Amino acid sequence: MNALVPLIVALPLLGAAIALGLGKRREPQIVVSVAALVAVAVISAILLVLVDSEGPAVVQVGGWNAPWGIVLVVDRLSAIMLLVSALMLLGVLLFAVGQGLLDGHAETPVSIFHPTYLVLSAGLFNAFIAGDLFNMYVGFEMLLSASYVLLTLGGTGARIRAGVTYIVVSLVSSLLFLSSIALIYGATGTVTLALIAERLPNLPGDVQLILGLLLLLAFSVKAAVFPLSFWLPDSYPTAPAPVTAVFAGLLTKVGIYAILRTQTLLFPDQPFSMLLMVLAGLTMVVGILGALAQADIKRVLSFTLVSHIGYMLFGIAIGTPLAIAATIFYVVHHITVQTTLFLCAGLIERVGGTTSLSRLGGLLKSAPFVAVLFFVGAMNLGGIPPFSGFLGKVALFQAGVQEGGAIIWVVIAAGAATSLLTLYALARTWNMAFWRPRKDVLAYSSATLAALQEDPEDEGTVLKKTVSPLMVGTTTAMLLLTLSLTLFAGPLFDVSVRAAGNITDPSTYINAVFPNGTP
Amino acid sequence: MNASLTLVVLMALMYASGVYVMLERSLTRVLIGFLLVGNATNLLIFIMSGRPGNAPIVTGTSLDESMADPVPQVLMLTAIVINFGITALLLALIYRSWWLARLGDEGDNLGDEHVDDVPATSEAALRSSADDEDAVQESLDEFGRGTDDSGAPEPTVAPRSSEGETR
Numbered sequence: 001m002n003a004l005v006p007l008i009v010a011l012p013l014l015g016a017a018i019a020l021g022l023g024k025r026r027e028p029q030i031v032v033s034v035a036a037l038v039a040v041a042v043i044s045a046i047l048l049v050l051v052d053s054e055g056p057a058v059v060q061v062g063g064w065n066a067p068w069g070i071v072l073v074v075d076r077l078s079a080i081m082l083l084v085s086a087l088m089l090l091g092v093l094l095f096a097v098g099q100g101l102l103d104g105h106a107e108t109p110v111s112i113f114h115p116t117y118l119v120l121s122a123g124l125f126n127a128f129i130a131g132d133l134f135n136m137y138v139g140f141e142m143l144l145s146a147s148y149v150l151l152t153l154g155g156t157g158a159r160i161r162a163g164v165t166y167i168v169v170s171l172v173s174s175l176l177f178l179s180s181i182a183l184i185y186g187a188t189g190t191v192t193l194a195l196i197a198e199r200l201p202n203l204p205g206d207v208q209l210i211l212g213l214l215l216l217l218a219f220s221v222k223a224a225v226f227p228l229s230f231w232l233p234d235s236y237p238t239a240p241a242p243v244t245a246v247f248a249g250l251l252t253k254v255g256i257y258a259i260l261r262t263q264t265l266l267f268p269d270q271p272f273s274m275l276l277m278v279l280a281g282l283t284m285v286v287g288i289l290g291a292l293a294q295a296d297i298k299r300v301l302s303f304t305l306v307s308h309i310g311y312m313l314f315g316i317a318i319g320t321p322l323a324i325a326a327t328i329f330y331v332v333h334h335i336t337v338q339t340t341l342f343l344c345a346g347l348i349e350r351v352g353g354t355t356s357l358s359r360l361g362g363l364l365k366s367a368p369f370v371a372v373l374f375f376v377g378a379m380n381l382g383g384i385p386p387f388s389g390f391l392g393k394v395a396l397f398q399a400g401v402q403e404g405g406a407i408i409w410v411v412i413a414a415g416a417a418t419s420l421l422t423l424y425a426l427a428r429t430w431n432m433a434f435w436r437p438r439k440d441v442l443a444y445s446s447a448t449l450a451a452l453q454e455d456p457e458d459e460g461t462v463l464k465k466t467v468s469p470l471m472v473g474t475t476t477a478m479l480l481l482t483l484s485l486t487l488f489a490g491p492l493f494d495v496s497v498r499a500a501g502n503i504t505d506p507s508t509y510i511n512a513v514f515p516n517g518t519p
Numbered sequence: 520m521n522a523s524l525t526l527v528v529l530m531a532l533m534y535a536s537g538v539y540v541m542l543e544r545s546l547t548r549v550l551i552g553f554l555l556v557g558n559a560t561n562l563l564i565f566i567m568s569g570r571p572g573n574a575p576i577v578t579g580t581s582l583d584e585s586m587a588d589p590v591p592q593v594l595m596l597t598a599i600v601i602n603f604g605i606t607a608l609l610l611a612l613i614y615r616s617w618w619l620a621r622l623g624d625e626g627d628n629l630g631d632e633h634v635d636d637v638p639a640t641s642e643a644a645l646r647s648s649a650d651d652e653d654a655v656q657e658s659l660d661e662f663g664r665g666t667d668d669s670g671a672p673e674p675t676v677a678p679r680s681s682e683g684e685t686r
Contacts, residue, residue: 134594134597138597138601141601145601145604145605145608148605148608149608152612152615155615155619156619157616157619160612160615160616160619161616163612164546164549164612164616167605167608167609167612168541168549168553171553171605172541172556175553175556175557175560178560178564178598179560179563181564181594182560182563182564182567182591182594183563183567185564185567185590185591185594186566186567191590191594
C-alpha cells in the first residue's frame, strides 16, 4: 500500500513533463493528461479503501525517517480529499478538452494548459498528503504557480488585471505561511507535523498563540475567509470556464483542509474556537449579501462560494468529532456541487452568449437540458431536502446544537438565513436566465435588475457558441456524482465520522508517523 | 538560541520597507516589495538556525556540538528558488500589463502571437514608448535622409508617425 502513496504526486508531474515534451501534438497530450488523472483517481480510491481498513499509510521518502526526512501521510481525511479532488480534476479536464475541440483550443491552448493543469493537480495532491509543514508549503506553491498561469491564460487585459490581484494576495499569504514555518522551526526545532504536535504544548502560551494565529492568517487568505476574502470574486470569474470551476471547487478547500489539519492536530485544545466561530458567521452573511447584489452568474457563484466557506469554518470551530465529521461531509459536498455549478455557468455562457442576467433569457426553451443541470445543482447548493447540501447543513447544525451556547445559536441562525438567501439568489438567477421568455429581455425593466451590479469587465457583448456532447456529458456525470452523495450519504457520513475520529485524536497521527515513539 | 542583533534589525527593516513598498500602485514597486519581504523571510529562517559560523556537516558518529543546523539552510534554498520563479512570472506579467496599457483597447483584442500580423500596430506601440523616443527619432531621421537621397516622396513617413502619437 505504501508504494502507491508517492505515485499520487509523481504521476501527474511525470504526465506534465511528457505533455510538455509532446509540444503541439494535441491528441497524445490529451491522452497522457487524462491517463495520469485516471490513474491518480484509481490509486486514491484504492488508498481510501485500504486506509479505511488498515489505518494510515506512512511513507518515509528516501528511507530517511521522520523527522529527518520528508514524510508522506495518508489518513482517512487525506484519502477522501484525494479521491474527490482527483474526480473533480478529471471531470473538469474532460470538459476543457470538449470545449477545446470545439474552439480549436483557443481558450485552453493544449501545449500550455495540460502541463500546467497537471502541475496544479500534483501540487494539490502533495498538499493533501504532506506530513510536514514545509512540504505542504511546497505543495501550495506548486498549485499556486500553476494557478497563476492558468488564470492569466491568453493574457488579455481583464485577465492580467484579475491575475495581478490574485497573485499579489497569494504571494503575501505564502510569505506569511513561510514566516510562520520559520518561527515554528525556531520554537520547536522541527517542521514535521507530528513532532510539532508533540512539542507545541510545552511552549509558553503566548508563543503558541502567535504561531497559531500566523498559520491561521496564512490559511485564511487561501480559504477566502472574511475579511480576507475580497480578492476572490474579483479574480476567479475572469478565467476560462473550466479553470474557474477547478479553482472554485478545489483551491479554497486546500486552505480549509490546512486549517482543519493544523487546528485539530497542533491545537487540540481549540484556543481559536471563538475567533473561528465569529469569522464563520461573518463569512456566511457577508458573502451571501455580496451574491445578492450581483448580476453576473459567475460572480453570484463566486460570492456563494465565499459564503459557504463559513459553514466549514463553523464545523471546525465547534471541534467535536461529530462537527468535524459534518465538516468533512460538507467539504466533499461543496467541492463537487460548486465545481458542477461553475461548469454549468460555462455551458450557460456558451448557449446564452453571456453570463449577465440582464441579457440572458429564454434558455429553458433553447437549452432545456442545461436548465435542468443548473436547477438541480442550484437546489443542492441552496440546501433543499433531500440533497446533500441539506444533509451537510443539518449535520453541522446538529453538532452545534449538541454543543450549545449563545454564540453557536447565533451562527446557526446565520447559517439558516444564509441557506435561504443562497436559495433566493440562485432561484432568481434561474428565473431570469431560464424561465423569463426571450422576448422579455429587451422590454423588461425592474428595480431589482437595475440595482444589480454588473461584472466590471463585462463589455455587453452576446457571443453564442455551440456546446459539444462531451461538455454536457461531463457536466451531467458530475451532477450525477453530486446526487450520488445524497444517495450514499449514509456510508459517506460513516467514513467521515471515522476520519473525524482519527483527526480529533492527534495521538493516532503521531503514532502512525512515529511507530517507535517520538524522538 | 543566539541570534545576531544586526540580522534581526536588518530583517525587521526589510519586512517594514517591503510591506510599505508593496502598498504602492505601481506593479514594479509591488515586485520590489515582494522581493524585500521574501528575502526578509529568508533571513528569518536563517536567524532561526542559531549561531552562524559552522559548517552543516556531521563529523562524528553522534551529534556534533560545532555543527550548524542544515535544515533551515535547505528550507532557505527551496524558498529562494520558488521566489526566483515567481519573480520571473511577475516580471512577465508586468511587461504584459505595460504592453496592454500602451496599446489600450487594441491590446485587449490582440494576443502576443498575433502582433506580427499587424506591423503598423506594433510599430505604433514602439513609437509611443517614451523610453525609445530617441532611438525612434534617430531611425526616423535616417529613414528621412534615405528617402531624400533616393528622391522618394516624403509623406510615407508622416502618417505613420502621427498615428503613433495619437495612440
